[in-house]
Structure formats: C-alpha cells, structure tokens
Amino acid sequence: MRLIMTKRPPLSGWIQVLLPIGAILVTLVLSAIPILFAGGELWLSFYSLFKGALGTRYNLLETFTHAAPLTFTGLAVAFAFRAKFWNIGAEGQLLAGAIAAAWVGINAPPLPAFVLIFLICLAGFLAGGAWATIPAFLKNKLKVDDVVSSLLLNYVMWHIMGFLLFGPMQMPGSSWPRSAAIAQAAHFPVLLSRSRFHLGILLAAIAVLVVWFINSKTELGFQSRAVGANARAAAFGGINVNSVIFKTALISGGLAGMAGVGEVAGIHFHLLMDISPGFGYSGIVIAMLGRLHPVGTALSAFFFSTVIVGAQSMSRMTGVPTYIADVIQAMALLVMLIALLFTEYRIRVVRD
Amino acid sequence: MSVISPKKPVVEMHSITKTFLDVVANNNVDLRLYEGEICALLGENGAGKTTLMNILFGYYTADSGQILVRGEKVAFSSPHDAIENGVGMVHQHFSLVPSQTVLENIVVGSFRGKFFLDTAAAKRKLLELQNRFGLHVDPDAFVWTLPVGSQQKVEILKALYRDASILILDEPTAVLAPLETKELFATLRTFAAEGRSVVFISHKLNEVMEISDRVVVLARGKVVAERKTSETSEKELANLMVGHELTKQPYSPSRKTGAPLLQVSGLTVKNDKGVVAVKDLSLTLHAGEITALAGVSGNGQKELAEVLFGFRELLQGSVMIGDQPLPFGSPKAAIESGIGRIPEDRMTTGLILDLTVEENLALENHTKFKKGWTIDYRALRRHAEKLIEDFSIKTAGPGAIARTLSGGNLQKIILARVLSASPRIIVAAQPTRGLDVGAAEYVHRRILEARDAGSAVLLISEDLDEIFMLSDRIAVMFEGVIMGMVGRREASIEQISLWMSGVKEKCA
Numbered sequence: 001m002r003l004i005m006t007k008r009p010p011l012s013g014w015i016q017v018l019l020p021i022g023a024i025l026v027t028l029v030l031s032a033i034p035i036l037f038a039g040g041e042l043w044l045s046f047y048s049l050f051k052g053a054l055g056t057r058y059n060l061l062e063t064f065t066h067a068a069p070l071t072f073t074g075l076a077v078a079f080a081f082r083a084k085f086w087n088i089g090a091e092g093q094l095l096a097g098a099i100a101a102a103w104v105g106i107n108a109p110p111l112p113a114f115v116l117i118f119l120i121c122l123a124g125f126l127a128g129g130a131w132a133t134i135p136a137f138l139k140n141k142l143k144v145d146d147v148v149s150s151l152l153l154n155y156v157m158w159h160i161m162g163f164l165l166f167g168p169m170q171m172p173g174s175s176w177p178r179s180a181a182i183a184q185a186a187h188f189p190v191l192l193s194r195s196r197f198h199l200g201i202l203l204a205a206i207a208v209l210v211v212w213f214i215n216s217k218t219e220l221g222f223q224s225r226a227v228g229a230n231a232r233a234a235a236f237g238g239i240n241v242n243s244v245i246f247k248t249a250l251i252s253g254g255l256a257g258m259a260g261v262g263e264v265a266g267i268h269f270h271l272l273m274d275i276s277p278g279f280g281y282s283g284i285v286i287a288m289l290g291r292l293h294p295v296g297t298a299l300s301a302f303f304f305s306t307v308i309v310g311a312q313s314m315s316r317m318t319g320v321p322t323y324i325a326d327v328i329q330a331m332a333l334l335v336m337l338i339a340l341l342f343t344e345y346r347i348r349v350v351r352d
Numbered sequence: 353m354s355v356i357s358p359k360k361p362v363v364e365m366h367s368i369t370k371t372f373l374d375v376v377a378n379n380n381v382d383l384r385l386y387e388g389e390i391c392a393l394l395g396e397n398g399a400g401k402t403t404l405m406n407i408l409f410g411y412y413t414a415d416s417g418q419i420l421v422r423g424e425k426v427a428f429s430s431p432h433d434a435i436e437n438g439v440g441m442v443h444q445h446f447s448l449v450p451s452q453t454v455l456e457n458i459v460v461g462s463f464r465g466k467f468f469l470d471t472a473a474a475k476r477k478l479l480e481l482q483n484r485f486g487l488h489v490d491p492d493a494f495v496w497t498l499p500v501g502s503q504q505k506v507e508i509l510k511a512l513y514r515d516a517s518i519l520i521l522d523e524p525t526a527v528l529a530p531l532e533t534k535e536l537f538a539t540l541r542t543f544a545a546e547g548r549s550v551v552f553i554s555h556k557l558n559e560v561m562e563i564s565d566r567v568v569v570l571a572r573g574k575v576v577a578e579r580k581t582s583e584t585s586e587k588e589l590a591n592l593m594v595g596h597e598l599t600k601q602p603y604s605p606s607r608k609t610g611a612p613l614l615q616v617s618g619l620t621v622k623n624d625k626g627v628v629a630v631k632d633l634s635l636t637l638h639a640g641e642i643t644a645l646a647g648v649s650g651n652g653q654k655e656l657a658e659v660l661f662g663f664r665e666l667l668q669g670s671v672m673i674g675d676q677p678l679p680f681g682s683p684k685a686a687i688e689s690g691i692g693r694i695p696e697d698r699m700t701t702g703l704i705l706d707l708t709v710e711e712n713l714a715l716e717n718h719t720k721f722k723k724g725w726t727i728d729y730r731a732l733r734r735h736a737e738k739l740i741e742d743f744s745i746k747t748a749g750p751g752a753i754a755r756t757l758s759g760g761n762l763q764k765i766i767l768a769r770v771l772s773a774s775p776r777i778i779v780a781a782q783p784t785r786g787l788d789v790g791a792a793e794y795v796h797r798r799i800l801e802a803r804d805a806g807s808a809v810l811l812i813s814e815d816l817d818e819i820f821m822l823s824d825r826i827a828v829m830f831e832g833v834i835m836g837m838v839g840r841r842e843a844s845i846e847q848i849s850l851w852m853s854g855v856k857e858k859c860a
Contacts, residue, residue, distance in 0.1 A: 217725075217726040217727065217729075218725055218726055218727065219718070219719065219722055219725075219726075219727055221727075222711070222718055222727055223718075225707065225711075226704055226707060226711070226715065229704045229705075229706040229707055230700065230703075230704040230705070230706070232700060232701055233700065233701055233702060233703060233704045233715070234704065234715075235663070235683060236661065236663060236683050236693075236695060236701050236702065237683065237704075237715035237716050238683045238684035238687050238715075238716055239715075240684070
C-alpha cells in the first residue's frame with residue numbers, strides 16, 4: 001500500500017477563508033485531549049477559557065491588549081513570508097525595537113507627549129527594521145540562508161539586551177536586569193478607562209490597514225508578490241529582487257519592532273529581560289494561520305490572545321497548567337499545515 | 353534494418369510506449385542490448401532517449417510493452433529492483449550526498465538487512481574496482497570537494513560496486529573536459545571487454561563514432577534507424593538524427609532588409625557550471641529580417657539568449673544596440689533598450705504562474721501603471737483586457753491565475769507582453785516548443801508581422817521545420833561557436849544538419 005500525492009488545481013476563494021476557521025475548530029476539539037490528560041473537567045475548562053478571555057469587559061480588553069504585540073509580529077512575519085523572505089527573527093527585531101524605544105524614552109529631553117511618542121515609535125520601527133536587514137543583506141550578497149541567520153540573530157539581540165540591562169542601561173542603584181523608567185510623556189495613553197487598552201492597540205489596527213494597502217495597492221506589494229511567487233521570473237521581468245527583499249525586510253522588522261515599542265510604552269514602562277514571552281515566535285504561527293493576509297493575521301492574533309489570556313483563568317478554575325496555551329498554539333499550527341497540504345495535494349491510497 | 357549480432361541479447365525492450373499527459377515520449381520502441389557491446393542511443397533533445405532508459409532503470413513504468421533482462425521478463429517498480437538485477441544508471445544530474453565521503457556515497461543502500469557496516473571490507477572492494485577500471489578518486493574525500501568529472505566517477509563506481517553488468521550513461525561527456533572524456537572511454541572499453549554492456553546516451557556524433565559498437569537513432573519517440581558504427585558515418589547519422597523531409601511551405605521571405613539593429617561581437621560567456629559556453633561569437637541582426645539560430649540545445653544558445661535578455665553576465669565581448677552598448681546583467685536595461693524577450697522556459701522564467709493573467713501581462717512594464725505610490729490596477733486591467741482581446745488569449749478573465757491556462761495561451765501572454773511594447777529587436781528562444789499546431793502557427797504569424805513591421809528577430813530553435821519556414825537567414829551553433837551562416841533559399845537541410853553535428857565541411 002502506498003500513498004500517492006498529486007497536485008490539485010487552485011481552490012476557490014471561499015476555501016481560503018474557511019480553512020483557518022476549520023483549523024481552529026479542529027484544534028479546539030483536539031485540545032480536549034491534553035486538557036483531560038491534565039485532569040481538567042472538559043466543559044468547565046472550555047467555559048472558563050472563553051469566559052476568562054472574553055466574558056467580562058476587563059478580560060475582553062485585556063485580550064485585545066495582549067493581541068497587539070501578536071498582531072505586530074504576525075504582520076511582520078506575514079509581510080516577509082509573502083516575498084519568501086523567511087524572517088524567523090521577529091523576536092529579535094521586537095527586542096531591538098523595545099531597546100530603542102526604552103533608550104529614547106529614558107534619555108530624551110523633555111518634549112510634548114505626542115512628539116516623544118512619535119519619536120519612540122520611529123526609533124523602535126527603525127531599530128527592528130535595521131536588525132531585519134542584516135539577514136536580508138546576507139541573503140542577497142552571500143546567499144546565506146535567511147531562516148538560519150534571522151533565527152540566530154534573535155539570540156544575539158537577547159544577549160545584547162542582557163549586556164545593556166546588566167550594564168549601561170541598568171537602573172541606577174538596582175541589582176535587577178531592569179532599565180530606568182521611561183519618561184511619563186512617553187507612556188502610550190490608555191484609550192479606555194479602567195483597562196490597559198493603550199494606543200498600541202490602535203496602532204496595531206492601523207498597521208493591519210497599512211500592510212493591506214501596501215500588499216494590494218502599491219508597487220512594492222506587486223513586486224514582493226512577484227518575487228515570492230517566482231523570483232527568477234520576477235528578475236527576468238525587470239524587478240530588482242535584492243532591493244525588494246531589502247525593503248520587505250525593513251518593513252517586516254519595523255513591524256516587529258513596533259511590538260516591542262508597545263510593550264515598553266504601553267505595558268511595562270521599563271525595559272526588562274522578559275519583555276517578550278516569545279511574541280516573535282508566536283507571530284510565525286499566527287501569520288501561517290492567517291494565511292499571510294493582514295486581516296487574517298489580526299484575527300488569528302486575537303484567537304491566540306484569547307487562548308493565552310483564557311488559559312490563565314482556566315488554570316485558576318480547573319488546575320490545568322497555563323502551558324496548555326502553548327500546546328494549543330502548537331496544535332493550531334500543525335492542524336493548519338496539514339489542512340494546507342490537503343488543499344494543495346490530492347492524496348490517494350494505492351494498493352499494490 | 354536490424355543488425356545481426358552473434359552475441360546474446362542481455363536486454364530486450366519490446367514495443368515500449370510511454371506518454372506524459374498528452375506528450376508521447378516513447379512510441380512503440382524496440383531496443384536490444386547485447387553482451388559486451390557499447391550501444392549508443394543517439395537523438396536530439398526530447399527524442400525520448402532518457403525516458404526509455406529511465407524505464408529500463410525502473411524509474412518510470414512503461415504504459416505498455418515488456419522488458420526482458422537475460423531472457424527473463426522483468427517489471428521493475430523502482431531503481432532498487434533494477435540495481436538488484438545488475439542495471440546501473442548514471443544520470444545527467446548526479447544523485448550524490450555532497451556532505452558525505454566518496455566511500456559513504458558508494459556503499460549507501462548496499463547494506464540492506466545488515467546492522468554493522470564493514471567499512472574496511474567495503475573500502476578494499478572499492479580500491480580493487482578503482483584499479484580494475486582506472487577510476488581513481490580518494491575514497492575518504494568529501495563529495496562536495498570534488499570536481500564534476502570526479503563526481504561522475506563516483507556515480508560510475510557506485511554502479512560497479514553493486515555489480516552492475518549493464519551500465520547506462522546519460523550524456524556523460526556533457527560535464528567532462530576532453531581529457532576526462534578519454535579516461536571515461538577507456539573505462540567503458542574495459543567494462544565492455546569483461547562481457548558487460550553499456551548504453552551511451554548522446555547527441556554528439558564524434559563521440560558516438562569513437563566509443564560505440566552500434567548506434568540506435570531515436571527521433572520523436574521512435575527508433576528511426578540502427579547502424580553498426582563501423583558501417584556508418586557522422587554525415588549519415590546527422591541526417592538520420594535531424595534530417596527529415598520538410599513538410600511545410602515556407603512563409604513569404606523578408607521584403608526589405610534594413611539597417612543593423614543589434615551587433616554582437618566577440619562574445620564569450622560562461623554557463624552555470626562555470627564552463628565557457630559561448631566562444632568569441634559575433635552576430636548581427638538587421639531590421640526586417642529573421643535570423644534563425646539552429647543547433648542541438650546545450651550548445652550555448654541558452655547562454656547567448658540570456659545575455660541578450662540581460663539575464664547573464666559575460667566574460668568578453670560586447671552587444672551594441674544601434675550605437676549604444678547593452679548594459680549587462682540587467683533585465684530592466686534590456687527591456688528599456690527595446691529588446692522583446694521570449695524566453696525558452698516560459699513556465700519558470702517567462703511567467704509567474706501563481707499570479708494573475710493581468711499581472712503577468714504587466715510584469716515587464718508595471719511601473720508604467722504607477723500613480724503616485726500606488727499601482728493603478730484599473731488601468732492595468734484595461735491594458736490586460738485589450739491584450740486578451742488582441743491576442744485572443746483564452747482565459748476566464750484578466751484576474752484568473754495564470755496556472756489555469758493552457759500552454760498555448762501562456763505563450764500568448766508572453767507574446768502579447770512582448771509585442772505590445774513594439775520592440776525593435778525580438779529574441780525568441782524555442783517559441784513554439786510544446787505548443788500544438790494551431791498555437792505554433794499563431795506564434796509564427798505574429799513574429800512575421802513584427803518582422804514586416806521592421807523588427808529584427810533572432811529565432812533560436814531546434815525545430816528545423818520552423819527554421820526553414822520562418823527565417824531569412826540561418827546560422828548554426830555548435831559548442832559555443834557559429835559553424836556557418838547561409839541565406840534560407842540557399843540552405844539545404846543536409847548542410848544544416850552537418851553543421852549541427854559539428855562538421856565544418858561544406859556540402860558538395
């Protein structure tokens with residue numbers, strides 16, 4: 001008995017939309033297994049998960065707050081992957097953005113809030129973007145694999161941050177790896193009272209629109225789609241492939257950097273070693289689940305945020321560890337990848 | 353027709369037919385291979401040589417027909433079965449693991465069912481084989497460090513290590529320097545002298561004459577002739593391989609030839625493997641004239657075309673368009689210089705199959721649709737709708753994904769993209785390969801129209817019918833140089849096929 005895989009013709013638009021939704025449903029069904037395994041009562045677990053994430057005003061806003069960095073890193077990955085620039089480095093680019101934002105927020109002279117906020121956003125965007133252009137440069141000039149270089153640069157940036165937080169940027173008089181507080185004027189304003197719903201969430205929503213606009217309306221969007229679909233033919237058609245990859249990396253890294261800016265200016269107001277619980281890596285899964293479309297990416301970031309925020313209340317109610325959120329995220333990716341396989345290939349069983 | 357041989361046949365292939373989708377690669381082919389002989393399988397690219405041998409090697413399964421090895425009927429379902437039966441094959445593209453050593457590559461797969469690997473014994477056996485056949489490669493060298501010629505030796509040793517008594521070599525000399533070719537031939541002679549058999553796939557006549565005992569000529573999927581090498585000549589083989597009666601009437605010739613529009617002088621170009629593929633080549637294209645470049649593919653036509661496409665760097669020489677030199681390595685510059693480019697490989701180079709028809713139609717000139725920061729997709733669509741109409745491209749609409757179109761309509765997309773820019777110069781590489789008769793005729797008509805409108809056309813083709821129908825002048829390329837050039841009316845198919853096979857002499 002053998003399995004034969006044959007490529008099938010492209011499926012219609014509706015399937016593209018239904019696929020991630022189906023994948024999420026299958027993931028939720030499958031997540032019953034680890035929940036039961038951890039001794040959780042099934043219906044109570046799911047109930048407390050969704051209630052904890054969406055059930056009250058505060059919890060819902062908390063889920064939005066948590067979705068903001070995930071949306072930024074998801075967009076970063078989705079934007080890069082469309083051009084087949086395999087940016088696995090959103091985590092490092094996020095840290096670069098956070099460091100730059102914190103540095104400006106701590107050291108800037110007294111400035112009106114809107115100027116300072118603009119400056120830290122700019123600094124964070126450029127720092128993340130610049131960090132992402134390193135793997136782009138290595139890919140263009142030396143044919144270094146972008147998966148490996150962008151991934152490894154995450155660790156480099158993490159250690160740079162460690163050096164800064166134990167050294168030049170450490171809060172005076174503190175023995176913790178923690179920077180001084182950023183200026184009050186640099187804090188992202190809270191947009192809805194009695195919550196942490198800050199400016200960064202609005203910026204993430206705007207970023208979704210901007211990425212959609214770049215993808216579907218601009219020359220860069222056209223060119224990056226062409227490069228991603230067939231770099232050789234794009235080059236033959238007169239597109240400067242290296243330049244497209246470079247610009248794509250800059251924007252992608254910038255978006256990831258903005259995730260770091262939001263965490264510093266909207267949540268922590270300091271730079272900390274654990275500023276990111278792996279937002280950059282989650283961004284990869286989120287982008288895949290969102291089919292690399294900006295709106296899909298935002299929705300899938302919201303789903304992830306639901307799982308992460310809800311897992312905390314589920315843990316309180318049922319004793320299932322919060323690690324369940326990581327398990328569900330991983331399952332979502334696997335289910336999605338399998339679903340994609342089925343959309344691109346027909347699989348038949350042949351008896352010899 | 354069959355040549356009588358006193359020896360026993362070791363392989364008999366009867367009425368082998370193999371089709372891929374709607375292309376017939378092998379049509380009712382019979383082939384015998386005898387003990388101790390070197391049999392050359394000769395034919396143009398696409399004649400079905402490699403397919404036939406891949407069937408013998410168990411890589412493909414024939415649609416119909418049967419195969420006997422040493423008198424027994426076999427049905428190989430994988431190369432592993434073939435290897436078990438003493439059949440070894442060296443493909444054009446090697447299947448070696450670059451990060452492993454020569455020895456590891458050779459023994460891989462031969463330890464089936466054994467837990468421990470006796471590398472010492474394996475090495476002894478390998479060294480013995482190396483001495484016997486003169487194939488010297490350091491067993492402990494990593495494959496990635498070896499030049500291509502040595503990698504080929506590893507492939508051959510791999511087959512010998514598994515006691516192959518039938519060795520198939522697919523265009524083995526394509527990657528070899530002349531001296532390496534001599535060494536290979538010596539190895540093959542030793543091999544055959546032991547009573548084993550070789551199938552040597554090639555389209556190089558001089559090599560076939562030198563190494564083989566018998567020649568089987570394949571054309572368009574069929575065996576067209578079989579000769580004892582000692583009883584034939586390069587000239588006869590050339591005719592058998594490419595020469596056939598021209599069936600179609602030529603189109604009307606150029607009415608007036610104008611000024612030179614493109615001048616190539618002293619062009620030397622390397623191919624992807626770093627070997628010189630075009631040597632000191634000079635060529636001039638005139639307005640209102642189609643110059644055909646004939647030749648078996650792999651003789652530098654592709655590299656020449658890529659230079660003109662702005663797609664490949666060159667070593668020496670220049671290309672002048674009017675009095676302006678063509679900047680190299682920039683497709684954009686080539687487009688802006690007024691070169692209309694129809695690439696040989698439309699699926700992977702000419703088009704982006706996952707993009708829409710309208711995007712592909714605008715690929716070369718999408719910057720013309722820029723409006724501020726954005727692309728005016730409405731103008732782009734109007735442009736596409738017009739071209740779809742003008743070139744009668746059959747598609748569900750301008751927004752359809754290109755992959756859903758047929759081969760002929762894909763070529764029309766490229767044609768529409770190129771011709772709508774009214775190029776002064778057109779370089780068309782194999783523009784009708786793989787197209788059906790109707791689509792091919794459409795392409796021909798459009799190219800003729802462009803010529804009559806004053807464009808200079810370079811038609812690179814392997815199809816002699818096409819060349820004789822369409823061109824005004826015919827040049828023949830062989831091993832990177834132009835063997836000769838002749839006006840179409842003065843040209844004879846015998847002369848062209850001789851040049852194509854590398855024989856410089858003039859026909860009487």
